[in-house]
Amino acid sequence: MTYTRKPLLFIAFLTLFAGACKNDEENVAPTDDNEAITTATLTLTNKAVPTEIVTATIDNLNTTADFSKATLTLKANTTYTGVVTLLDKTKTPVLDATAEIREKANEHLFVYTPSTGLNLTATLTDRDTNPAPGPYPIGLTTEMKTGAASSGKLKLVLRHQPDTKNGTATPGTSDLDTDFTIVIQ
Amino acid sequence: MGSLNRISILLGLWVATGSGCLAQSSTCTGVLKGQILGQENREPLVGATLYVRELKTGAVADSAGYFQLGQLCPGNYTIDFQFVGYKVTTQSIVIRQEPLVRLNPVLLMPDNQTLQEVVVTEHRSEAQQLLQTQVSLSGAALDQTRGQSLGESLKALTGLYAIQSGPSISKPVIHGLYSNRIIILNNGIRQEDQQWGSEHAPQVDQFLASRLTVIKGAASIRYGSDAIGGVILVEPSAMPTRPGIQAEVNLVGATNGGMGVVSGLVEGAFDKKFAGLSWRLQGTLKRSGYVKTPNYYLENTSYHENNFSGDLHYDHKNFGVELFYSQFDTKVGLFTGAQVGSLADLYTAISRSEPLVQPNFSYALNRPYQAVQHDLFKGRAHLHLPKGGTLTATVARQQNTRREYDFVSFSGITTPELYLKLVTHTADLVWEHAPIKAEARGRAGQWSGSVGFNGITQGNVRQYLFLIPNFRNYGAGLFAIERYAVGRLTLEGGLRYDYRWLRAYFLDEVTKQTYFTTHNWQNANGSLGIAYQLRPDLTLTGNVSTAWRAPNVADLYSNGLHQSAVAYERGNPNLRPEQALNSNLVLAYAGKRLSGEIGVYNNRIENYIYLKPDSVPIVRQRGAFPSYTYNQVRATFRGVDATLTYKFTDQLAFTTKNSLLFAYNQTDHDYLVFIPANRSDNTLRYDWDRWGKFAKPYLSVTGLYVSRQNRAPSVTTRQENGAVIFTGDFAPPPPAYFLLGAEVGFQTQLGKQPMSVILSGTNLANVAYRDYLNRFRYFADEPGCNIMLKVKLPLAFPKRS
Numbered sequence: 003m004t005y006t007r008k009p010l011l012f013i014a015f016l017t018l019f020a021g022a023c024k025n026d027e028e029n030v031a032p033t034d035d036n037e038a039i040t041t042a043t044l045t046l047t048n049k050a051v052p053t054e055i056v057t058a059t060i061d062n063l064n065t066t067a068d069f070s071k072a073t074l075t076l077k078a079n080t081t082y083t084g085v086v087t088l089l090d091k092t093k094t095p096v097l098d099a100t101a102e103i104r105e106k107a108n109e110h111l112f113v114y115t116p117s118t119g120l121n122l123t124a125t126l127t128d129r130d131t132n133p134a135p136g137p138y139p140i141g142l143t144t145e146m147k148t149g150a151a152s153s154g155k156l157k158l159v160l161r162h163q164p165d166t167k168n169g170t171a172t173p174g175t176s177d178l179d180t181d182f183t184i185v186i187q
Numbered sequence: 188m189g190s191l192n193r194i195s196i197l198l199g200l201w202v203a204t205g206s207g208c209l210a211q212s213s214t215c216t217g218v219l220k221g222q223i224l225g226q227e228n229r230e231p232l233v234g235a236t237l238y239v240r241e242l243k244t245g246a247v248a249d250s251a252g253y254f255q256l257g258q259l260c261p262g263n264y265t266i267d268f269q270f271v272g273y274k275v276t277t278q279s280i281v282i283r284q285e286p287l288v289r290l291n292p293v294l295l296m297p298d299n300q301t302l303q304e305v306v307v308t309e310h311r312s313e314a315q316q317l318l319q320t321q322v323s324l325s326g327a328a329l330d331q332t333r334g335q336s337l338g339e340s341l342k343a344l345t346g347l348y349a350i351q352s353g354p355s356i357s358k359p360v361i362h363g364l365y366s367n368r369i370i371i372l373n374n375g376i377r378q379e380d381q382q383w384g385s386e387h388a389p390q391v392d393q394f395l396a397s398r399l400t401v402i403k404g405a406a407s408i409r410y411g412s413d414a415i416g417g418v419i420l421v422e423p424s425a426m427p428t429r430p431g432i433q434a435e436v437n438l439v440g441a442t443n444g445g446m447g448v449v450s451g452l453v454e455g456a457f458d459k460k461f462a463g464l465s466w467r468l469q470g471t472l473k474r475s476g477y478v479k480t481p482n483y484y485l486e487n488t489s490y491h492e493n494n495f496s497g498d499l500h501y502d503h504k505n506f507g508v509e510l511f512y513s514q515f516d517t518k519v520g521l522f523t524g525a526q527v528g529s530l531a532d533l534y535t536a537i538s539r540s541e542p543l544v545q546p547n548f549s550y551a552l553n554r555p556y557q558a559v560q561h562d563l564f565k566g567r568a569h570l571h572l573p574k575g576g577t578l579t580a581t582v583a584r585q586q587n588t589r590r591e592y593d594f595v596s597f598s599g600i601t602t603p604e605l606y607l608k609l610v611t612h613t614a615d616l617v618w619e620h621a622p623i624k625a626e627a628r629g630r631a632g633q634w635s636g637s638v639g640f641n642g643i644t645q646g647n648v649r650q651y652l653f654l655i656p657n658f659r660n661y662g663a664g665l666f667a668i669e670r671y672a673v674g675r676l677t678l679e680g681g682l683r684y685d686y687r688w689l690r691a692y693f694l695d696e697v698t699k700q701t702y703f704t705t706h707n708w709q710n711a712n713g714s715l716g717i718a719y720q721l722r723p724d725l726t727l728t729g730n731v732s733t734a735w736r737a738p739n740v741a742d743l744y745s746n747g748l749h750q751s752a753v754a755y756e757r758g759n760p761n762l763r764p765e766q767a768l769n770s771n772l773v774l775a776y777a778g779k780r781l782s783g784e785i786g787v788y789n790n791r792i793e794n795y796i797y798l799k800p801d802s803v804p805i806v807r808q809r810g811a812f813p814s815y816t817y818n819q820v821r822a823t824f825r826g827v828d829a830t831l832t833y834k835f836t837d838q839l840a841f842t843t844k845n846s847l848l849f850a851y852n853q854t855d856h857d858y859l860v861f862i863p864a865n866r867s868d869n870t871l872r873y874d875w876d877r878w879g880k881f882a883k884p885y886l887s888v889t890g891l892y893v894s895r896q897n898r899a900p901s902v903t904t905r906q907e908n909g910a911v912i913f914t915g916d917f918a919p920p921p922p923a924y925f926l927l928g929a930e931v932g933f934q935t936q937l938g939k940q941p942m943s944v945i946l947s948g949t950n951l952a953n954v955a956y957r958d959y960l961n962r963f964r965y966f967a968d969e970p971g972c973n974i975m976l977k978v979k980l981p982l983a984f985p986k987r988s
Contacts (some may be wrong), residue, residue: 026608027657030694030701031650036593036600039808063808102597110597162528162596166544172535173543175528177596179810 034092038064039099039178041089042158046074046082046146056082058182064092073183076122078151084124084144086112086158088178104142108132109164112141113171115157120184121149122156130167138169148186155181215328216832216842217259217282218777220723221290223248223268227297233633234622235270235295242326243397243424250633250672252292257777259288260327261874262883268293284837284874286782287724318670318679318716319406319730320771320786322346325398331930331945333977334439334448334473337371337391337399341419345828345844346403346786348863351961352386353522354444354478354970355490356557359389360960361403362788363824363850363862364416367739368765370406371419374511376565377411379611379645380587383655383741385962390515390561390587392494394437394450394471397424403828404788405734405769408666408681408714411641415734415767415792426465426500430458434982443973444488445548446475463502470495476550481953481971483545489552491518505571515561520552525963526594529810530912533753537918537965558590558603575621585611606650614642625671632673639666647740654747657692658740675720684711687737691744708737708764724777731770738762742796742817748807753917755805756798759817766793783831788824795822795852797859800914813912820854838875844868849898857900860916864896864923864959884933891928896920896959918965924956937980945977 041061048054056075061068076082088099103110107130114124124146126139158181163174223235231252238245239256241264246256259282268276273295282288322344324332332340338349338357348360361369366385371378373391380390400420407414427433432455439448454467473492477484496513524542527533536542565583572578591605617639625632643662649655668681688707695702714732721727744758771788799818804811826848834840850862872887900915930947953972957964 025646025659026648027646027659027692028701029648030657030692031648032694032696032699033653034651036602036604036651037596037598065807067806067808097598099597102599106597106599159531162594175526175532175594176809177528178808179529179531180808 035064037099037177038090038092039088039160040064040091041087042178042180043087043089044074044156044158044182045085045087046076047085048077049081049083049145060180060182063178063180067180069183072181073185074156075185075187076146076148078121078148078186080148082146082148083127084146086142086144088160100142103160104140107140107142108136109162109167109174110140111138111161111163111167111169111171111174112144113157113159113161114141114144114146115159116184117154117157119152120154120156121152121186122154122184123147123149124156132167136167136169138167151187153183153185156184157181215258215260215326216286216782216840217257217261217288218286218782219256219259219280219282219288219290221254222252222292223254223270224252224292224294225270225273225297226294229292229294231631232270232273232295233624233631234635235268235273237293238267238269240265240267244325249677250631251674258323258325258328268295270295273297284834284840286779286832286834287777318677318718318728319732320403320728320773320788321400322403323398323400327932329396329399330943330977330979331932331947333394333437333450333979334441334446334975335393337389337393337419337421340393341399341401343868344401345830345846346826347401348846348866348960350385350861351958351963353525353961353963354485354488355475355519356386356388356521358382358385358387359419360863361401361417361419362790362826363848363859364790367413368416368736369419370410370414370417371421372410373421373563374423374513374565375567375581376563376583376585377613377643379585379609380559380561381589381607381609383739386557387559387589388519390517390559391421392450392469392471392492392496392513392515394452395423395469395494395496395513396421398422403786404730404771404790405714405732405767407712407734408668408683408732411643411664412662412683412685412687412710412712412734413736415736415765415769415790423467423498426467426498427454427456428465430456432984434984436978436980436982438978438980439975441475441973441975443970444475444478444490445550446473446490448473463507465500465502467498468495469497474550477546477548478970479548480968481950481955482968483541484548485967485970486523486542486544486546487520487551487553487555488522489520489550491552492516505573507569509565509567511563511565511567513563515559517557517559518552519557519559521555521557522963522967523555523594525966526555527753530753530804530812531810533917533965542967554592555594556592558592560586560588562586577619579615579617579619581613581615583611583613585609585613587611602651604652605654607655608648609645610647611643611645614640616640625673630674632671634669634671636667636669638668640664641666652747654745654749655741656744658689659692660687660689660740662687677716677718679714679716681714681732682711683713685709685735689737689740689743691740693744704760706737706743710735710737710764710766726775728773728775729771731768734767734769736765736767738764738796738817745817748805748812753812754798755807755812755814757801757814757816762796762817762819763794765795765819767791780834781831783829785827785829785831787827790824792822792824794819797822797852804912811912813914820852822850822852822859824848824850839871839873842870842872851898858898860900861960862896862898864894864920866891866893868892878933881933881935885931887930889928889930891926893924893958895923899959920959921957921964924954924958926954926956927951940980940982943979946974947977948972948974 043059045057058074060072090097116122124144126141128140128143129137160178161174166173223232235248246254248254336357338359341347341359349357351357402418405415406418434453437450450471452469456465471494475490478488493516499510563585567581569579587609589607590603593604619637623634641664645660647658664685666683670679686709690705692703712733716730718728745756769790773786775784798815801814805814829845832842845867847865850859868891870889874885899920902915928949932945934943950972955968
């Protein structure tokens with residue numbers, strides 16, 4: 003009795019064990035970041051001469067950033083209007099993150115910080131729809147005034163501040179933190 | 188009336204003690220000793236068993252027929268003494284406050300009519316078959332921890348700690364080792380739930396266990412490679428044998444977090460035509476909201492858990508089969524204040540004394556959170572061979588599905604950031620040979636032992652972000668353990684051989700082609716143990732063992748930004764296996780007033796794998812992140828575990844539990860990061876016999892002292908591309924802390940059913956403190972005062988005959 007049952011049991015176990023390997027692991031899914039920002043572009047237009055446009059782009063932000071086109075050469079004592087564009091090129095089609103940030107403007111803030119010695123001031127010119135004591139600036143559009151010739155970095159930080167936006171950079175977390183090179187001449 | 192007054196006095200006392208908090212301990216330290224002899228010639232019955240019905244546990248008689256059963260709470264017990272070919276003898280005993288109870292020799296009558304074999308393996312902890320340092324939590328001591336996670340409840344034992352990620356994620360730590368260096372055996376099956384992650388808590392329902400046993404130290408021989416730190420056995424109670432249906436309901440409520448837990452089980456056994464068939468259904472529901480520190484709520488620290496399991500056993504003459512299925516389903520909210528996008532955010536958060544956002548209480552559970560489901564199916568069969576010995580075959584399939592959801596900033600996406608599905612199949616075959624009698628210097632000795640095979644294969648599939656690759660692995664192990672017991676001496680030796688094979692699959696981002704890398708390792712290990720009874724009340728146990736752990740896929744190939752850890756972690760494909768040499772010595776004493784045990788250990792690990800900070804930080808879209816690469820050093824873990832109980836009177840007892848640990852990186856002559864600080868847990872407990880309608884009431888006050896971890900790598904800072912980079916750690920270890928707790932418990936009747944009630948308070952002084960082993964210690968305090976009520980209601984529906 004027991005001797006006939008034993009091998010049967012063991013065969014059953016072996017079958018279970020062997021049936022284990024479906025090899026799903028051999029199909030590798032590509033790496034997919036829900037919220038990658040690969041590209042940040044800053045476009046500045048001379049207010050006095052609207053045909054005069056300067057653009058700088060940082061690419062591959064999500065891996066090893068490419069700063070080769072990240073320099074903006076500006077004129078001294080000039081006022082520019084600035085527009086920032088963020089793209090996620092890992093998605094097909096390429097995703098325009100700026101459009102999504104505009105939709106959720108009430109919880110986002112761009113912070114522009116010129117390095118010491120760089121004669122540049124950035125003023126945020128757009129407003130969200132946060133209730134009082136809002137609205138607060140967003141920073142998708144800016145006005146940048148240059149002073150005397152100088153050079154340095156312009157730090158661009160995107161803060162995500164859900165339910166905590168108060169017009170300052172303090173609350174929330176950073177979704178983007180990178181530097182453009184500025185040359186004022 | 189009288190009892191009402193007593194309650195108010197008791198509550199008054201309890202409230203008056205109000206300040207402090209801590210893990211509870213009890214005076215369940217009674218030891219029962221005795222000898223089992225055959226009635227006909229008074230020969231010792233080697234391997235005879237006793238089984239305590241109330242505790243569903245027991246012990247086995249040694250080569251001289253002596254047995255010892257520890258950790259008994261005061262109370263009345265019914266004990267069955269049994270041995271193959273003898274009639275079962277039942278005795279009722281009363282354990283009071285005395286530390287040692289000696290029974291008169293128990294004489295068993297031969298039973299010539301039914302030479303029926305008794306299944307003893309079911310009645311003793313699996314771990315008791317091993318001569319190794321172990322501690323366990325069962326009965327009343329386990330009831331005191333109900334409602335807590337597995338990791339938290341084990342902290343009641345010396346040498347055990349927990350690594351936390353906020354209040355809801357707790358991973359057990361044995362003698363400073365955790366994750367893949369310890370094995371959790373859930374109902375006999377090696378739990379495989381992506382345990383490499385320091386924020387991945389074990390997916391085990393604590394209510395499933397009627398006993399939690401921890402083997403401290405390398406226990407690779409029996410349980411497989413990897414167990415260089417120890418093994419945690421989660422063992423359910425034995426299946427019912429008496430016909431009828433029984434049930435048990437556990438209710439736990441806590442003030443902090445508004446936690447509520449309901450756990451229940453129904454079980455039964457059949458007779459007549461279906462004799463030998465038994466079943467059990469069990470389930471747990473747990474909900475908790477935002478946890479409160481003394482000064483603020485921790486946003487999004489809500490917790491959901493839904494578990495169920497079913498068990499079916501059939502035992503017939505010389506064979507038995509078991510089918511078991513369990514599902515563990517959890518959703519764990521992560522403290523939003525600990526979510527940082529960048530290193531700059533982390534520094535800002537560390538510099539704040541309190542989280543910026545301090546919401547009101549809520550049960551809301553939003554991103555960031557983890558949703559994990561663990562399914563286990565197990566089949567086991569055993570056969571008592573006609574020529575002696577027992578053959579046990581076990582197969583199991585586990586599926587662990589983990590989804591981790593981060594904050595989403597702008598996309599409004601609903602998919603997780605991380606998805607991992609791990610399917611594990613295990614198969615074990617163990618042959619335990621029948622005891623062999625042997626003569627040594629005129630005394631009857633006995634050989635016992637087992638040989639076995641363990642097989643495992645795993646397949647892992649990932650999606651979304653890359654943290655660890657897809658992989659397939661195979662592992663096979665062969666072991667043999669033999670024990671020789673003669674007189675007061677027991678010796679044990681074990682040998683094991685393991686083979687591991689791992690293939691990791693990757694996608695080439697450019698060609699979109701899959702490629703793989705393959706590793707294989709093999710290793711042989713051994714262990715040697717000795718136990719000697721110096722005096723009837725004094726036992727010395729020693730053990731030396733080697734163990735190894737092959738690098739796991741996270742050690743080898745993790746490559747990604749660990750956002751919650753604010754670290755970029757890089758695997759190292761050139762890692763070699765860790766090799767441990769573990770020795771320990773334990774002296775146990777069971778005197779009339781004083782009892783306890785002192786153990787020392789030394790665990791030397793060659794090629795200890797750890798994350799070493801790189802010199803250059805890595806820059807990503809969210810700025811600079813410190814980067815770490817897996818590296819290997821020689822590490823030592825040395826320590827002392829001491830538990831002592833002194834009974835001032837039969838009612839009043841003082842228990843002290845102390846865990847000291849000294850870990851060191853011998854290669855770099857530095858301390859290791861994340862090593863538990865020394866701790867001392869002291870309890871004063873008073874037991875009464877009875878208060879009116881309340882049986883066995885007790886009151887205890889506990890003080891837990893955890894020292895500052897002064898043996899941590901020094902925190903240094905330097906400038907790197909304008910960013911401040913910390914090495915060693917982000918912040919120095921937090922100061923020492925002292926917590927006060929108190930507990931009252933009693934048993935009473937609810938109608939005709941018995942009911943046990945425990946009311947406990949932790950951190951009663953509402954002290955604001957931080958713990959070095961909490962990964963969120965940079966951001967917020969630990970939970971404040973918490974009052975918990977635990978009610979256990981066993982229900983019996985005996986079959987009318």
